[in-house]
Amino acid sequence: MSLRAIVVFFAALAIIRMGNHRIFGKNTAFDIILGIIYGSVLSRAITGNSPFWPTIFAALTLVILHKILAVAAYHSSFGFGNMIKGKPKALVKDGELQRDTMRSSSVTENDIKEALRNAGHKPEISSIYRAYLERSGDISIVCKE
Structure with a gap:
């Protein structure tokens, strides 16, 4: 069951990364996947649909996997963090929309x-130096001086 949890985690992460990032609110796909799978795995322990201890160990495996990947992403210098958590996308450059x-x-x-x-600014695209779609789905804006 722990091995299946790891496989499902990576499969779900890949699927979510291909989808629309804005549906996740303030969390990255990396964090959302843990929440979804963790809840699903633990519900099996609660309902008795799976053996209790293997289910608990599968949930623990997911949390440990999440922590290991987060630490690896933090210390990575070759883009592993971007692969796991995503990266911002430029929506506006020097007042020009990136359609x-x-x-x-x-x-x-x-x-x-x-x-x-x-952000408290006039809604004029021309006033934007850079705007990014962040990993969390938020849009951040840097206005021109």
Whole structure:
């Protein structure tokens, strides 16, 4: 069951990384996967659908795997962190919308204007130096001087 938990973790992480990052709120896909699988595995222990101790060990395996991967991502210098947790995507450069990135990330111009308003700025794209879709799904904005 622990081996299956590891396989499902990586499969789910790969699937989520291919999807739309904005559906996850403030968490990275890396963290969401742990929450989903962890809850599912532990529910089996609660409902008795699986043997109790192997289920607990599978859940523990997932948490330990998450911790090991997080530490490896932190200490990695060859992009392992970006592979596991994702990386920001540039949506605006020097006031110019990056339409291909926006399209592939399902971000509209209105989403960027909303982020400007939330940051207390006028909703004018031309005032943006850089805007990024962060790993968490948030849009961060650096305005021109």
